């Protein structure tokens with residue numbers, strides 16, 4: 189759930205609780221007693237369940253504030269795109285075949301697009317309106333968010349934290365879940381990895397959308413808007429690569445004779 193409240197859509201990929209196939213996370217409360225860290229296998233089901241709880245909590249908050257799915261037409265469009273992309277994802281990432289993908293929209297101005305473990309998506313109505321996204325451009329955004337989940341980026345993040353900060357092996361998974369969003373030290377330490385993951389999500393999302401049949405010109409326009417609408421297109425943010433750099437990479441994929449430029453996305 190880190191990077192939850194960034195101001196850039198797509199460039200912000202807050203909730204990073206994506207699908208874990210099996211995260212070999214060593215967490216054990218008893219380890220404090222024994223001074224020995226017991227291996228504790230974190231299953232995909234556990235991680236997905238944790239994500240579902242957080243997702244439902246956020247959905248309920250938005251609902252209570254009358255900020256949930258306030259634009260029926262946009263929601264229908266997003267759901268249609270998700271249906272198309274998830275069908276392709278089921279082929280390219282077979283482990284996602286049984287995921288219960290879900291998409292909702294938030295009218296909260298500060299909310300940004302994000303994806304959670306197992307395919308729970310939240311999109312920002314405000315950003316979609318400001319960016320005036322076409323169907324294909326929206327598909328690129330959704331594909332990018334889906335890619336974070338499909339690439340199990342959170343698994344890498346947890347593994348990174350447990351490797352670099354072994355003391356976290358003695359804490360519970362729930363604490364770690366919160367910490368990657370809120371612990372300043374961890375957020376800072378994870379930033380370089382997060383930026384690399386943004387590039388990966390761009391690339392894998394691009395490939396997913398292309399394979400699902402979306403026109404390249406429209407997908408590229410998404411990145412053009414990303415660069416054009418950024419306040420400082422040539423500068424990276426605390427959590428994201430420079431928009432101009434992302435656009436430049438997408439231009440390379442667009443001129444590739446096939447999708448080989450993106451074929452190493454996984």
Ligand SMILES: [Zn+2]
Pocket residue numbers: 198199200201332333336385386389
């Ligand atoms: Zn992202």
